[in-house]
Amino acid sequence: MSAVTHAEHEAPAPVGGKLITPVTVFLAMLVLAMAAVLGVRFVQGIGAATNLNDGYPWGLWIAWDVVTGSALAGGGFATALLVYILNRGEYHPLIRPALVAALMGYIQAGLSVMFDLGRWWDFWHIFWPKYAQMNSVLFEVALCISAYIVIIMIELMPAVLERFGWESARKKVNRLLFFFVAVGVLLPMMHQSSLGTLLVVFGPQVHPLYQSNLLPILFLSSTIGMGYAAVTIESAISSMGLRRPFEKEILAKLLQVGRILAGLYLVVRFGDLLYRGALHYAFEPSVSMLTFWIENILFAVPLFLLATKEQRNSSKLILLSALSMAFAGIIYRLAAFLVAYNTGAGWHYFPSLGEMTVTVGLIAFEVLAIILAVRLLPILPAMPGKRTSS
Amino acid sequence: MTIDRRNFLKLAGRTAGVAAVATTAGVAEARPNKKMPEEAVGLLYDGTLCIGCRACIPACKEANNMPPELTPLKVNGEQVEALWDAPLDISGKTLNIIKAYRDGTGEHKDQAKDGFAYTKQSCFHCVDPSCVSCCPVSAMTKDPINGIVSYSEDACIGCRYCVAACPFGVPRFTYDTPKPKISKCQLCKHRLADGKYSACAEVCPTGATVFGKVKDLKAEIERRKSLAPGTTTTFPRGRIGGGDTYTGQVGKYVERVYGEHEIGGTQVLHLSGVPFELLDKPELPDIAPASTSETIQHGIYYGLLAPATFLGILVAAARRNMRPEDEKPKAPPEGGTP
Ligand code: SF4
Ligand code: SF4
Ligand code: SF4
Numbered sequence: 001m002s003a004v005t006h007a008e009h010e011a012p013a014p015v016g017g018k019l020i021t022p023v024t025v026f027l028a029m030l031v032l033a034m035a036a037v038l039g040v041r042f043v044q045g046i047g048a049a050t051n052l053n054d055g056y057p058w059g060l061w062i063a064w065d066v067v068t069g070s071a072l073a074g075g076g077f078a079t080a081l082l083v084y085i086l087n088r089g090e091y092h093p094l095i096r097p098a099l100v101a102a103l104m105g106y107i108q109a110g111l112s113v114m115f116d117l118g119r120w121w122d123f124w125h126i127f128w129p130k131y132a133q134m135n136s137v138l139f140e141v142a143l144c145i146s147a148y149i150v151i152i153m154i155e156l157m158p159a160v161l162e163r164f165g166w167e168s169a170r171k172k173v174n175r176l177l178f179f180f181v182a183v184g185v186l187l188p189m190m191h192q193s194s195l196g197t198l199l200v201v202f203g204p205q206v207h208p209l210y211q212s213n214l215l216p217i218l219f220l221s222s223t224i225g226m227g228y229a230a231v232t233i234e235s236a237i238s239s240m241g242l243r244r245p246f247e248k249e250i251l252a253k254l255l256q257v258g259r260i261l262a263g264l265y266l267v268v269r270f271g272d273l274l275y276r277g278a279l280h281y282a283f284e285p286s287v288s289m290l291t292f293w294i295e296n297i298l299f300a301v302p303l304f305l306l307a308t309k310e311q312r313n314s315s316k317l318i319l320l321s322a323l324s325m326a327f328a329g330i331i332y333r334l335a336a337f338l339v340a341y342n343t344g345a346g347w348h349y350f351p352s353l354g355e356m357t358v359t360v361g362l363i364a365f366e367v368l369a370i371i372l373a374v375r376l377l378p379i380l381p382a383m384p385g386k387r388t389s390s
Numbered sequence: 391m392t393i394d395r396r397n398f399l400k401l402a403g404r405t406a407g408v409a410a411v412a413t414t415a416g417v418a419e420a421r422p423n424k425k426m427p428e429e430a431v432g433l434l435y436d437g438t439l440c441i442g443c444r445a446c447i448p449a450c451k452e453a454n455n456m457p458p459e460l461t462p463l464k465v466n467g468e469q470v471e472a473l474w475d476a477p478l479d480i481s482g483k484t485l486n487i488i489k490a491y492r493d494g495t496g497e498h499k500d501q502a503k504d505g506f507a508y509t510k511q512s513c514f515h516c517v518d519p520s521c522v523s524c525c526p527v528s529a530m531t532k533d534p535i536n537g538i539v540s541y542s543e544d545a546c547i548g549c550r551y552c553v554a555a556c557p558f559g560v561p562r563f564t565y566d567t568p569k570p571k572i573s574k575c576q577l578c579k580h581r582l583a584d585g586k587y588s589a590c591a592e593v594c595p596t597g598a599t600v601f602g603k604v605k606d607l608k609a610e611i612e613r614r615k616s617l618a619p620g621t622t623t624t625f626p627r628g629r630i631g632g633g634d635t636y637t638g639q640v641g642k643y644v645e646r647v648y649g650e651h652e653i654g655g656t657q658v659l660h661l662s663g664v665p666f667e668l669l670d671k672p673e674l675p676d677i678a679p680a681s682t683s684e685t686i687q688h689g690i691y692y693g694l695l696a697p698a699t700f701l702g703i704l705v706a707a708a709r710r711n712m713r714p715e716d717e718k719p720k721a722p723p724e725g726g727t728p
Contacts, residue, residue, distance in 0.1 A: 044568065058554055084707070117547050118546075118564075122546070135684045136524050136526040182707070185708075203682070
């Protein structure tokens with residue numbers, strides 16, 4: 001196989017267009033609603049805005065915004081892994097949009113952590129050697145995520161410098177970029193696996209279908225698959241929203257890689273249950289049993305949907321497979337952190353309206369920022385025959 | 391390109407090898423549960439001696455400056471806030487509670503059927519505590535000498551990982567204030583400094599809760615279990631070796647001493663006349679979840695050797711594949727920059 005030649009890819013260019021549209025105004029309103037809830041949370045305390053309690057001290061903001069949101073943002077490193085480490089140039093047009101989505105996904109996760117931390121003003125303790133606690137999985141996760149946000153910003157520097165025509169600066173950054181790209185692949189692999197390891201210390205409080213010493217491998221493999229799925233879905237959305245072509249061929253190939261990982265995930269998932277002698281829980285009625293089957297069937301769907309060449313040629317099946325893979329990972333994470341977790345009788349949790357408003361607001365914020373980025377910065381490949389001036 | 395890929399695979403193979411070696415080395419050194427400190431101190435709670443007077447609850451509040459819990463009560467069908475401290479469970483405001491089990495007619499003390507029994511809920515001061523292992527900023531620490539597990543508000547960032555991790559549900563969080571913190575029994579360590587000891591043990595009229603060195607507590611457990619149930623004996627009151635005693639009847643104990651083996655053992659030990667399941671004490675493995683978690687974490691990051699090697703490989707690959715445009719005439723496209 002050979003890399004696609006230069007002529008086949010258009011260089012990235014700003015999409016341009018209006019910034020204030022009904023969509024962006026609507027998104028901004030959602031962000032404002034979030035701000036109102038956060039006002040209550042920061043003035044009166046976490047209990048006033050959330051349903052969190054001592055039985056479920058971690059809720060939607062951690063399980064969805066941090067654990068799941070950052071996994072969906074895994075497209076950034078997963079694509080970089082293909083393009084720069086495995087030298088698959090054909091995926092190159094996907095890299096900048098994937099990095100922008102990753103940056104926003106991780107900023108969203110970081111903000112959510114700040115909303116969730118009870119003593120947020122002391123957050124810097126994470127970076128202060130005096131407080132460091134090397135045995136804590138959360139310590140590693142927090143450090144790694146913070147560092148990775150900085151790394152993605154550096155990875156996106158060339159796009160910004162290009163936009164403002166700072167050529168010599170861009171060349172300098174480019175020369176060192178390989179190092180940051182490499183770190184930018186390592187860090188997410190570390191913290192995405194550790195997001196799974198977070199649950200290990202909960203011991204028997206996590207249902208045996210979910211508690212496992214292989215959690216880091218399961219989280220890592222599913223993150224990469226979810227990342228490719230997210231890149232595909234974002235591509236579909238931007239092809240609809242910005243009337244751009246759906247880059248079917250590349251995405252189908254990308255999902256091929258995703259399928260391999262989904263397969264690997266399923267082998268590890270079931271192999272682990274067999275090895276631990278816990279497979280029988282998959283047949284004993286419980287909510288965890290239900291989520292277990294839903295997520296594994298969703299992981300298996302792309303294995304069948306994209307089995308033949310004709311299938312891989314269908315935009316619809318490509319999108320369906322991506323959605324299936326993304327939802328599989330989403331349900332796996334939410335179930336592991338909220339459903340399979342049980343501290344004993346008497347505790348209940350379902351996210352409050354306020355918590356959901358914040359989560360929706362953060363997503364709106366993320367989408368808004370991505371829209372602004374692709375309109376103003378050279379992120380998406382220029383459309384053939386249509387020149388945009390910057 | 392083919393050569394590039396072959397090289398990459400070779401490199402990748404080597405990394406996998408190094409990572410595997412590193413990981414196995416880590417796993418080979420799987421850390422066992424931690425050991426009880428020689429001079430560990432703790433509490434013995436004997437449910438058969440407890441008379442349910444709940445004197446230890448306000449004593450604990452006073453000794454630790456905790457606010458009253460104005461639990462909502464139903465009075466004449468109306469919800470009103472209690473005017474006195476009325477905790478139903480440990481919480482952000484309450485570090486210690488006595489709870490009751492009741493079945494059927496509830497006539498007989500320490501009997502599962504048609505009986506009742508008491509239990510105490512407060513921190514167990516685990517030998518290998520999950521809360522200490524998981525806290526990202528060292529706000530939970532275990533004293534290497536006396537083994538007391540303490541909390542530092544000044545260090546805590548309020549992430550509540552400890553609340554989620556403790557298998558006994560001990561650390562609690564104050565959700566009702568913008569300046570929250572964790573609440574948890576610290577075995578009255580501030581009183582130890584003044585030559586005093588746990589307030590809950592000090593006020594206990596029957597010696598149901600006694601303070602002492604864990605080895606002395608264990609010897610006392612042995613003694614009680616060796617006596618015939620129903621016979622009269624003297625029990626240490628307050629603390630072991632303090633001289634104060636209480637004369638009462640030996641209980642009919644269940645075999646298990648709760649806290650002896652749970653997640654690697656604890657410094658607070660419970661005796662009971664009814665099975666511990668009935669008292670809402672969780673069924674836990676002997677292996678500390680902290681030891682499993684730390685083994686995995688350090689296994690992956692064994693001496694940071696695996697990530698460092700892996701990073702080297704990634705850097706080498708990225709460097710080859712993305713030479714800046716002025717040095718490289720051909721693919722990858724866009725001059726190899728993102
Ligand atoms: S009982 Fe919970 S809070 Fe107390 S030492 Fe053990 S793990 Fe920590
Ligand atoms: S809430 Fe505080 S004490 Fe508990 S784990 Fe987080 S930082 Fe540590
Ligand atoms: S040792 Fe002190 S803080 Fe702990 S339960 Fe007893 S009185 Fe309360």
